[in-house]
Amino acid sequence: MNNSIVPADEPIVEKVLEWTIARDAEDIGILMQWIAAANKKRERETLIERTRELLAEIEHATRRLDEMR
Numbered sequence: 001m002n003n004s005i006v007p008a009d010e011p012i013v014e015k016v017l018e019w020t021i022a023r024d025a026e027d028i029g030i031l032m033q034w035i036a037a038a039n040k041k042r043e044r045e046t047l048i049e050r051t052r053e054l055l056a057e058i059e060h061a062t063r064r065l066d067e068m069r
Contacts, residue, residue: 010068013064013068014065014068017061017064017065017068018065020057020058020061021058021061021062021065024054024055024057024058024061025058027054028051028054028055031047031050031051031054032051034047035047035048035051
Protein backbone atom coordinates (compact mmCIF):
# COMPACT_ATOMS: atom_id res chain seq x y z
CA MET A 1 0.00 0.00 0.00
CA ASN A 2 1.35 3.39 -0.98
CA ASN A 3 0.57 6.01 1.68
CA SER A 4 1.94 8.99 -0.18
CA ILE A 5 1.44 12.39 1.47
CA VAL A 6 1.49 14.21 -1.86
CA PRO A 7 -0.90 13.10 -4.60
CA ALA A 8 0.77 11.27 -7.47
CA ASP A 9 -0.36 13.90 -9.93
CA GLU A 10 1.50 16.65 -8.06
CA PRO A 11 3.45 18.55 -10.75
CA ILE A 12 5.70 20.34 -8.25
CA VAL A 13 7.05 17.07 -6.86
CA GLU A 14 7.76 15.82 -10.36
CA LYS A 15 9.69 18.99 -11.22
CA VAL A 16 11.69 18.79 -7.98
CA LEU A 17 12.63 15.17 -8.68
CA GLU A 18 13.65 16.01 -12.24
CA TRP A 19 15.73 18.95 -10.98
CA THR A 20 17.34 16.75 -8.33
CA ILE A 21 18.36 14.17 -10.93
CA ALA A 22 19.80 16.81 -13.27
CA ARG A 23 21.66 18.65 -10.51
CA ASP A 24 23.07 15.48 -8.95
CA ALA A 25 24.25 14.27 -12.37
CA GLU A 26 26.02 17.59 -12.90
CA ASP A 27 27.60 17.41 -9.45
CA ILE A 28 28.78 13.85 -10.10
CA GLY A 29 30.53 15.06 -13.25
CA ILE A 30 32.39 17.66 -11.22
CA LEU A 31 33.26 15.13 -8.53
CA MET A 32 34.65 12.75 -11.14
CA GLN A 33 37.03 15.47 -12.31
CA TRP A 34 38.08 16.13 -8.72
CA ILE A 35 38.63 12.41 -8.12
CA ALA A 36 40.91 12.23 -11.14
CA ALA A 37 42.91 15.22 -9.88
CA ALA A 38 43.08 14.14 -6.23
CA ASN A 39 46.52 13.30 -4.91
CA LYS A 40 45.65 11.86 -1.52
CA LYS A 41 43.92 8.55 -0.91
CA ARG A 42 41.66 9.96 1.81
CA GLU A 43 40.58 12.81 -0.45
CA ARG A 44 39.71 10.37 -3.26
CA GLU A 45 37.78 8.14 -0.85
CA THR A 46 35.78 11.10 0.43
CA LEU A 47 34.93 12.24 -3.09
CA ILE A 48 33.98 8.71 -4.13
CA GLU A 49 31.71 8.35 -1.10
CA ARG A 50 29.96 11.63 -1.96
CA THR A 51 29.54 10.39 -5.53
CA ARG A 52 27.90 7.22 -4.22
CA GLU A 53 25.53 9.28 -2.07
CA LEU A 54 24.48 11.34 -5.08
CA LEU A 55 23.98 8.19 -7.16
CA ALA A 56 21.73 6.79 -4.45
CA GLU A 57 19.76 10.03 -4.45
CA ILE A 58 19.37 9.80 -8.23
CA GLU A 59 18.17 6.20 -7.93
CA HIS A 60 15.61 7.21 -5.30
CA ALA A 61 14.36 10.17 -7.34
CA THR A 62 14.12 7.99 -10.45
CA ARG A 63 12.08 5.37 -8.61
CA ARG A 64 9.75 8.06 -7.27
CA LEU A 65 9.28 9.47 -10.78
CA ASP A 66 8.50 6.01 -12.12
CA GLU A 67 5.91 5.53 -9.39
CA MET A 68 4.29 8.86 -10.23
CA ARG A 69 4.11 8.26 -13.97
